Amino acid sequence: MSEPRAFPLEETTVADLQARMGSGELTARAVTETYLQRIEELDRSGPVLRSVIEVNPDALEIADALDAERRERGPRGPLHGIPVLVKDNIDTADAMKTTAGSLALLGARPVRDAAVVDRLREAGGVVLGKTNLSEWANFRSTRSTSGWSARGGQCRNPYALDRNPCGSSSGSAVAVSANLCALAIGTETDGSILCPASVNGVVGIKPTVGLVSREGIVPISHSQDTAGPMARTVADATILLQALAGADPRDPATADVPGDLDLAGALEATGLVGTRIGVARNMAGFHDRVDIVFEDILEALRGLGAELIDPADVPHADELEDHELEVLLYEFKADLEAYLATLGGEALRTLAELIAFNERHRDVEMPLFGQELFLKANEKGPLTEPAYLEALATCRRLSRAEGIDAVMDEHRLDALVAPTGGPAWVTDPVNGDHYVGGNTTPAAVAGYPSVTVPAGFAFELPVGVSFIGRAWSEPTLIRIAHAFERATGHRRPPAFAPQASMR
Numbered sequence: 001m002s003e004p005r006a007f008p009l010e011e012t013t014v015a016d017l018q019a020r021m022g023s024g025e026l027t028a029r030a031v032t033e034t035y036l037q038r039i040e041e042l043d044r045s046g047p048v049l050r051s052v053i054e055v056n057p058d059a060l061e062i063a064d065a066l067d068a069e070r071r072e073r074g075p076r077g078p079l080h081g082i083p084v085l086v087k088d089n090i091d092t093a094d095a096m097k098t099t100a101g102s103l104a105l106l107g108a109r110p111v112r113d114a115a116v117v118d119r120l121r122e123a124g125g126v127v128l129g130k131t132n133l134s135e136w137a138n139f140r141s142t143r144s145t146s147g148w149s150a151r152g153g154q155c156r157n158p159y160a161l162d163r164n165p166c167g168s169s170s171g172s173a174v175a176v177s178a179n180l181c182a183l184a185i186g187t188e189t190d191g192s193i194l195c196p197a198s199v200n201g202v203v204g205i206k207p208t209v210g211l212v213s214r215e216g217i218v219p220i221s222h223s224q225d226t227a228g229p230m231a232r233t234v235a236d237a238t239i240l241l242q243a244l245a246g247a248d249p250r251d252p253a254t255a256d257v258p259g260d261l262d263l264a265g266a267l268e269a270t271g272l273v274g275t276r277i278g279v280a281r282n283m284a285g286f287h288d289r290v291d292i293v294f295e296d297i298l299e300a301l302r303g304l305g306a307e308l309i310d311p312a313d314v315p316h317a318d319e320l321e322d323h324e325l326e327v328l329l330y331e332f333k334a335d336l337e338a339y340l341a342t343l344g345g346e347a348l349r350t351l352a353e354l355i356a357f358n359e360r361h362r363d364v365e366m367p368l369f370g371q372e373l374f375l376k377a378n379e380k381g382p383l384t385e386p387a388y389l390e391a392l393a394t395c396r397r398l399s400r401a402e403g404i405d406a407v408m409d410e411h412r413l414d415a416l417v418a419p420t421g422g423p424a425w426v427t428d429p430v431n432g433d434h435y436v437g438g439n440t441t442p443a444a445v446a447g448y449p450s451v452t453v454p455a456g457f458a459f460e461l462p463v464g465v466s467f468i469g470r471a472w473s474e475p476t477l478i479r480i481a482h483a484f485e486r487a488t489g490h491r492r493p494p495a496f497a498p499q500a501s502m503r
Contacts, residue, residue, distance in 0.1 A: 035181055046496075055129035076124040085175050088100060100133070114216025123243040132152030136218075160497050162498065173186065195438060208449045209224060209225070212244045223327055229241045242264055277306050291419075294465070315398075404416070415476060419466070448468065450466050
């Protein structure tokens with residue numbers, strides 16, 4: 001494999017692109033063409049990352065229109081003309097498909113853009129294409145291989161090509177890390193933004209459930225699902241989140257978004273003096289090399305003036321898994337069938353029909369792993385059943401009032417800190433994922449926000465750190481993450497090595 005050529009937009013930020021387009025040095029069309037060429041050279045040939053499932057055939061036309069608008073009226077805002085990749089479980093009512101990586105949805109057609117795509121287009125973003133993902137957002141099998149979909153194949157980690165990109169927002173993280181786009185949108189139910197962001201060395205923001213509308217996104221769980229930004233810097237991720245956030249009458253969860261939530265303002269602070277951060281030791285300790293990185297993280301936070309409360313363990317963090325799975329199984333069946341009912345074209349309408357499709361096309365849909373979670377979910381009844389209601393109540397109680405809220409109240413904390421996860425594992429299609437640990441479940445089950453930032457390396461593989469808070473605490477988390485990022489600068493572009501370093 002030849003070395004990738006020098007790339008003119010390597011590590012370019014949104015602010016850089018806006019300045020260069022504003023001066024006339026670049027146009028949205030030129031930027032879009034440059035990223036499309038990069039996708040051709042690295043994603044479809046060269047290292048063959050398989051992070052982009054489809055490019056938008058209308059991208060250049062959109063860019064041209066935005067260039068004309070800039071000349072005539074000026075830019076709409078910081079996203080004007082910026083190419084953004086969108087995960088393939090987010091509806092686009094254009095020439096592209098929305099499949100969640102499954103061949104079963106190739107004939108289906110969304111009747112309109114998802115709410116986040118509406119907001120992206122309104123902000124002047126160029127929808128560059130769709131990203132690969134763990135098929136069905138990794139809710140099909142108990143033995144899955146993250147980053148694999150029947151439609152997109154196996155996505156690969158750009159730091160070491162034999163390593164896994166984690167999931168389910170695998171392609172979004174890989175594409176951002178490999179500089180195939182300026183920004184990307186991922187989705188998360190539990191870990192699907194945070195884990196791939198961490199192992200691919202980028203920033204990921206998992207917002208409070210309800211900050212970003214889920215309308216038009218292939219669902220798993222209305223209790224936990226959210227879309228969120230993925231970027232190379234905290235500032236860029238915040239710019240995208242600012243554009244995506246807001247109330248939407250089609251998603252009742254967005255009715256609670258505070259009107260005074262100042263995301264962009266959080267980027268103005270540079271220090272953390274007076275900030276109380278709890279060290280969640282019970283969400284660390286799963287990997288020796290990550291432990292070393294974590295101690296360096298804590299020292300950096302102290303150097304920025306933060307007051308660390310150590311330990312500040314999250315109660316019940318290890319008691320949520322079984323209750324969470326029960327909730328997800330019930331909600332997946334109900335929410336997915338409600339979503340399928342909205343589709344036009346040749347759409348399957350029930351989970352049972354999807355199961356039958358996979359069986360009929362086992363050679364291409366299930367060559368590596370099965371659909372155990374589909375089968376379990378299909379056995380569940382309506383959301384009025386006592387088993388579901390009890391599991392949901394238990395999840396909310398243990399993760400919120402008796403979990404994150406309890407430890408933050410006890411120690412008067414502004415945020416919690418913990419390593420996001422371990423370094424990327426070797427992709428193993430025989431045995432599936434080898435996930436060693438992480439911190440994502442309590443915030444996911446609570447519906448609370450978390451921001452992951454590049455924090456160091458283990459065996460030359462990226463390691464991220466998460467800042468976790470209460471509902472609607474994104475400005476605080478962004479302020480902390482931005483200050484940490486500016487002080488440490490751990491992000492570095494991938495080298496597309498065949499294997500991880502043994503040093």
